[in-house]
Amino acid sequence: MSISDSGTLEAAREGGAIRFTFDNSYARLPDRFYARLDPTPVAAPRLLKLNTALAERLGLDPAALATPEGAAILAGNRVPEGAEPIATAYAGHQFGNFVPQLGDGRAILLGEVVAPDDKRFDIQLKGSGRTPFSRGGDGRAAFGPVLREYLVSEAMAALGIPTTRALAAVATGQPVMRETPLPGAVLTRVASSHIRVGTFQFFAARGDVEALRILADHAIARHYPEAAQAANPYRAFLEGVVARQAALVAQWMLIGFIHGVMNTDNTSISGETIDYGPCAFMDAYDAATVFSSIDQMGRYAYGNQPRIMQWNLARLAEAALPLLGETEEAALAVANEVLASFAPAFEGPYIGGLRTKIGLSGDRMGDAALAGDLLKAMAENGADFTLTFRRLCSAAEDEAADTRVRSLFTDPAAYDAWAPRWRARLAEEGDPAARAAAMRAVNPAVIPRNHLVEAALEAAMQRDDLAPFEALLDSLSRPYEDQPGADEPPTPAEMPYMTFCGT
Structure with a gap:
């Protein structure tokens, strides 16, 4: 860390023993795509949590990252060799x-790391x-929103949902002002990329067709290389994004996840869940x-998520119109044809997922x-x-296990009326033990229960006690295992529950 002539802290640009295999393709795009600047150092960086397994996946040395020098990099006080720090532009x-x-x-x-398997991560x-x-x-x-994103994004990864990941959380040793002063922290986030629907909108709003084409070519090369061989690469690109996002929101629906702020700038081109702000998991089912x-x-209510995702993708198609056809009429026709594929691309995995959740492997009327x-x-x-x-x-x-299911219903007769139809359909399926095992592989026993997340965050923020956070994180890493005591819903005193944006 050093002091500039103006008396402000500046990040030290040092290599040290910690090596990142950077190859920064986005930073090689034109300057109007971003602003170049270093992170602003913090007063007293302290490592709160390091994702050792993810570090190894990226080809990084967890032991080195766990040192004070590593914490300095993860806090932004040092810029590692090969990094080209940028803040990206989007609308x-x-x-x-x-x-x-x-x-x-x-x-x-900071840059893009090429992992040992040649996959690229921001x-x-x-x-x-x-x-x-x-x-x-x-x-x-x-502190709270950083640890919250760490918990929920890692839970989503364990559940098998495409998502950004958390590499580390570092306390800054200085407060941030929200409604009250709160302890500050920095999250090191890992993503396939941070290209958003809003990135395309940024250039479309400026009429910058050249930048749109450069951005689309970059996104194709990075995420949809097969589209480059299509007769209309930009149509193929849009088709790929629509298919991935439709499948993603279907996965959200099947585990009761509510993103909470599905703005177009929070919709990733790669098809990953990104920007865990006021997200939460549903307890009692209610669309x-x-x-x-x-x-x-209620724009982003649980049941609205498929419709909103399609709306967001329509904004992507709108931004990409100059690339989709030689005339506006032709481009609109392409966009509408591709957007029409969203409904079947969502309904297929969603209905198929529901079928699997209730133990049906075949497809019957x-x-x-x-x-x-x-x-x-x-x-x-x-x-x-x-x-x-x-x-x-x-x-x-x-x-005999019906007793524990029907106890969840305020009127158990509602379950009793449904169960015979279900059992009649199950009779057409195979071995009961195999069927139950298949169901347990898709129906999690443990999710980030909102009241447990809040209790872990309160302990960390109020008492500097990370033990509940660590225990919950460990539990969430094994979501499909039965864990007695870890699956309890909130008590009436812990409801209603409300989340808040961390900005």
Whole structure:
């Protein structure tokens, strides 16, 4: 760390013994794609948590990252050799309203690491200080939201959901001001890339077709190389994004995940879940469930997520129109044809996933209605989403286990009315034990229960006690294992639950 002539802290640019295999392709794009700047150092970096397994996956040395020198890099006080720190530019629709310039207001992309298997990953510091895109913000992150994103993103990875990952969390030793002073932290986030729908919107809003083409070519090379061989590479690219995002939101729905802030700047081109702000997992099943304090109209409610994702993809197609056809009419025709593929691309994995969750391996007429009727009964009777499906795993091989399922319904008769139809359909399936095992592989026993996440964050923030965080993280790393005591829903005193944006 050093002091500039103006008396401010500056990041030291040092290599040291910690080696990152950087190859920074995004930083080689034209300057209007980003702003070049170093992270703003913090007062007293202290490593809170290092993701050892992920570090090894990236070809990094966990022991070196766990040293004070490693903490300095992960906090932004040192810039590792080969890094080219940038804050990327993007725009976005936020709650349906277009903002022509957003960008990384509190994040710095250190660079891209090429892992031992030749896969490429962004290394980003979130909470690393002001950038030209901060729009009056402090550029910092609070302790709680950093640990929250660490927990939930790693839980999503363990559940098998495409997601950004958390490499490390570092305390800064200095407060950030929100409603009250809060301890600060920096999250090191790993992603396939940080290219967003809003990145395309940024250049479309400026009429910069050259930049749109450069960005699309870069995204194709990085995420959809097969599209380069298509007759219309940009159509093939759009088709790929639509297919991935449709499958992603289907996976969210199947585990009861609510993103909470599905703005277009929070929609990744790679098809990964990104930007864990006011997200949460549903307890009692209700399609209208909203947790976010800023989503007062329920725009991003659980049941709205497929529709919103399609809307976001329509904004991507809108931005890409200059690339999709030689005339506006031709481009619109291409865009509409591709967007029409969203519904089947979502419904296939979603309905197929529901079928698997209730133990059906074949595809029979009436299966979707059977699953839908269960969801309807759950909604009308306050049945816990995760527990209902997990307990059905046992009921699928032993009718005596119905008792634990029906106890989740305020009126158990609702389950009793549904169960005989389910059992009649199960009779057409195979071995009960194999069927139950297949169900347990898709119905998690453990999710990031909101009340447990909050308890872990409170212990960390109020008492500097990371033991509950570590215990919860360990539990979430094994979501498909039965863990007595780890699957309890919240008590009435722990509800209603509300999440808040960390900015």
